[in-house]
Amino acid sequence: MDTVTTRLCIVGGGPAGMMAGLLFARAGIDVTVLEKHADFLRDFRGDTIHPSTLDLMDELGFTERFRALPQRRVENFSGVVNGRSYRVADFSRLPTRNRFLSFMPQWDFLDFLAGEAVRYPAFRLIRRTEAQDLIETEGGIAGVRAAGPGGSVEIRSDLVLCADGRHSRMRERAGFAPRVFGAPIDVLWFRLPRRDGDPEAAAGRFGPGRILITLDRGDEWQCAYVVPKGGDAALRAQGLPAFRTLVAEIAPFLADRTGAIADWDDVKLLTVTVDRLERWHRPGLLCIGDAAHAMSPVGGVGINLAIQDAVAAANLLTGPLRDGRLVEADLARVQARRMFPVRVTQALQRMIQSRVIAASLAADAPFRAPLALRLLDALPRLQVLPARMIGMGVRPEHVRAPLRA
Ligand SMILES: Cc1cc2nc3c(=O)[nH]c(=O)nc-3n(C[C@H](O)[C@H](O)[C@H](O)COP(=O)(O)OP(=O)(O)OC[C@H]3O[C@@H](n4cnc5c(N)ncnc54)[C@H](O)[C@@H]3O)c2cc1C
Structure with missing residues (x-):
């Protein structure tokens, strides 16, 4: 040794x-x-x-x-x-x-x-x-x-x-x-293309039952979709099209490109x-x-x-x-x-x-x-x-x- x-x-x-x-x-x-x-x-x-x-x-x-x-x-x-x-x-x-x-x-x-x-x-x-x-x-x-x-x-x-x-x-x-200490949330990370004319640089979007954080990474948005603790499995069970719709509803400017989430492998879970x-x-x-x-x-x-x-x-x-x-x-x-x-x-x-x-x-x-x-x-x-x-x-x-x- x-x-x-x-x-x-x-x-x-x-x-x-x-x-x-x-x-x-x-x-x-x-x-x-x-x-x-x-x-x-x-x-x-x-x-x-x-x-x-x-x-x-x-x-x-x-x-x-x-x-x-x-x-x-x-x-x-x-x-x-x-x-x-x-x-x-x-x-x-x-x-x-x-x-x-x-x-x-x-x-x-x-x-x-x-x-x-x-x-x-x-x-x-x-x-x-x-x-x-x-x-x-x-x-x-x-x-x-x-x-x-x-x-x-x-x-x-x-x-x-x-x-x-x-x-x-x-x-x-x-x-x-x-x-x-208990944490009531988990976070799903993914990225979407960023385009000219998109809104603010960095924001947290709050809606009933969902939150999306969008961070400006130049030519893409790094996105954090917040789910209740352990909510990842239920979300995945609904299927990818349903997830894309949830994202588009809370951030309508992303609706034209949610197809870039091609696979669940593109969505990474952070257990908070x-x-x-x-x-x-x-x-x-x-x-x-x-x-x-x-x-x-x-x-x-x-x-x-x-x-x-x-x-x-x-x-x-x-x-x-x-x-x-x-x-x-x-x-x-x-x-x-x-x-x-x-x-x-x-x-x-x-x-x-x-x-x-x-x-x-x-x-x-x-x-x-x-x-x-x-x-x-x-x-x-x-x-x-x-x-x-x-x-x-x-x-x-x-x-x-x-x-x-
Ligand atoms: C998905 C995710 C998103 C995050 N987002 C943010 C954010 O936006 N902003 C922010 O400030 N923080 C964020 N964090 C937290 C941030 O990444 C951590 O707080 C930070 O990296 C902690 O730094 P660290 O050096 O203590 O530990 P780590 O970054 O975890 O580094 C530990 C290192 O030790 C190495 N290692 C582990 N075990 C061994 C071993 N036995 N022998 C040798 N090497 C070993 C690992 O490979 C790793 O490189 C995020 C974390 C995750 C997981």
Whole structure:
């Protein structure tokens, strides 16, 4: 069995793991990221890059290279009820440098981070290698056992950062089980062609018994059709023509192209989960990103929180790791810093899920737009509040870990 010795082993090359890998390597910490897939090509993941993440790109000096990537800017978001549009979030009013959301495929973003990270000699990304178990010693976790194309490999490290997503095997191996909050919805993702003359850039359309979110991806719409929890099977049983009709009814401008949903294989189910660990760490191990807290898709903030966790971890742990004096209390400081934003965001998401989304799905007749929607539309200055919550989040992080490559 091969053995690799590294200061920091990161399990998972998603937004949390890649951002953490980049930041620690940039600060001169020897880091090895394990990613089980050969590439980042996974469709229908979070594709939203929020203002707080765009600000981080600036702080890291990546502005020009990042802006050169193909992306769509979105400055506002509307809710459409009974065909009438209500603007609810205006990112152009944010008190920050980047006053818009960027939409880009997650694989482009991760490729970008990987490309920046390999500039630092302390960074190593090992693809097609899956962490399978933790190496436990009396003093705590001392690394992971993994399987790659060349067989088994042991990665020995001072710290294992578990960034292996919402179905994290590492957190399970560490003996952690998340507290699960019920989510009343699931989401079906698909895409349809976008044409000149189509309406708003990004909107949520609410009608009795159905909700459709349309996100502008350049020459196509990325669409999220929201169903009650477990409603996917019943919908599929009605057949594809019935589904196309439902989509056309709630978004009439798409009626001429719903035929582009050729097969149920074009429609991917996201089983919505909202959960979080009450304890993110053990000696030698820390969970971040979805592994510590799976977010609801409401607001599309999952990537953002994952990245913010990575920044907080790098800010708080670079010194102790570099000096070889990392103790569990350092890991607890990361959780203490990030738990508050997670709690507040999940509480808001759960409130919107039950009061707005579930109520709309339960309705069997046209309903009036909720008061909050009407107020936000009537008072544009208020639109900065949802924009701030979505775009900057609670307690946005800034890069403080030093550059030492
Ligand atoms: C369908 C869908 C749509 C979404 N839409 C949005 C959105 O619009 N906006 C938004 O912000 N968020 C969205 N999210 C959520 C967002 O994608 C996640 O919150 C975010 O990706 C979390 O990042 P992460 O790095 O913590 O985990 P992940 O992105 O899940 O990354 C985990 C990585 O670990 C790897 N891995 C797992 N196990 C192992 C192992 N044992 N060994 C090695 N590697 C391993 C995986 O291959 C993966 O690359 C969506 C999620 C889904 C599923």
